[in-house]
Amino acid sequence: MTKDYLIKGTAGENQIRVFGAVTTNLVQKSIDLHHTSPTVSVAMGRLLTAGALMGAMMKGNDELLTLKILGEGDLQGILVTADANGAVKGYPYVKQLKPDPFEAINIASAIGNGSLTVIKDIGLKEPYVGYxxxxxGEIAEDLTYYYAKSEQIPTSVSLGVLLESEQRVKQAGGFIIQLMPDTEEKIISELEQALSQMPSMTKLLEAGQSPEVIFSDLFKNLGFKVNETKELKYHCNCSLEKVTKALISLGLKEIEAMIAENESIEMHCDFCETNYPFTSNQLKTIAQEIKKN
Ligand SMILES: [Zn+2]
Known part of the structure; x- marks a missing residue:
């Protein structure tokens, strides 16, 4: 399978900015890691794709985007993070819905009423938080609404995940189209006209259309150009060092209680499902280190 990638481009004399992504492999990776049932897989895939697209709007190397959906439905929630370098990861609050027939995927009902939170950590003291x-509950429309309400940017978001079997992704991807401030009326109406004639995301995915082809068709009267292409991947940056730091941050009392109760513990990374076991002796060493400092 070809690699996942993202393109950034412009159209309409630079008054429209566009982001398109192919995310088939990273959505597959999410399914392989989390062993999700079909509805959860598709919901995860949509939010991971949104993360990849919105991560590409971040600028600095240390900037981090977090998307969190919380709902009253059985899925409960999804969390995704992405950076400006094409690394994206996430996890669902509930991995398997039962029943969850492959033929009757229903994201909106699995999520239910709820909220979307967007956190942009751009290295300032306080991150930007939008809500x-x-x-x-279909995710793309929720993001379109978020942009209109929270950031006042007219935006069209489209996200799609097509499964070919319970555990297998056929095609995944999406795009975001945004109007720059003061976009001319004639460009807005051209764009609206073009969007209204666009095939559905599912049809585009079924046809295996690349973002370049989708945008060239969509913007045939608006002059589309690609400014940047970058690789996307599902990537978790957890490490024993980071997990140990997280353990230390629990405090001496907590660690001594663990030592008293158990012979060993296991720390777990929800993003990549890696377990980090700590023996009682390792915990004692950590406790001693904390006492020393
Ligand atoms: Zn991890």
């Missing part, structure tokens, strides 16, 4: 209620 909006879910309008459909």
């Amino acid at each position: 909006s209620p879910l309008v459909t």
Whole structure:
């Protein structure tokens, strides 16, 4: 399978900015890691794709985007993070819905009423936090609404994940189209006209259309050009060092209680499902280190 990638481009005399992504492999990776049932797999895939697209809007190397959906439905929630370098990861609060027939995937009902939170950590003391209620629970429309309400940017978001079997992704991808401030009326109406004639995301995915082809078709009267292409991947940056730091941050009391109760413990990374076991002796060493400092 070809690699996942993202393109950034412009159209309409630079008054429209566009982001398109192919995310088939990273969505597959999420399924392989989390062993999700079909509805959860598709919901995860949509939010991971949104993360990849929105991560590409971040600038600095240390900037981090977090998308969190919380809902009253059985899926409960999804968390995704992405950076500006094409690394994206996430996890669902509930991995398997039962029943969850492959033929009847229903994201909106699995998520239910809820909220979308967007956190942009751009290295300032306080991260930017935006929040909006879910309008459909289908994720793309919720993001479109978020952009209109929270950031006042007219945006069209489209996200799609097509499964070919319970555990297998056929095609995944999406795009974000945004109007720059003061976009001319004639360009807005051209764009609206083009969007209204666009095939559905599912049809585009079924046809295996690349973002370049989709955008060239969509913007045939608006002059589309690609400014940047970058690789996307599902990547978790956890490490024994980071996990140990997290353990230390629990405090001496907590660690001594663990030593008293158990022979060993296991720390777990929700993003990549890696276990980090700590023996009682390792915990004692950590406790001693904390006492020393
Ligand atoms: Zn991890």
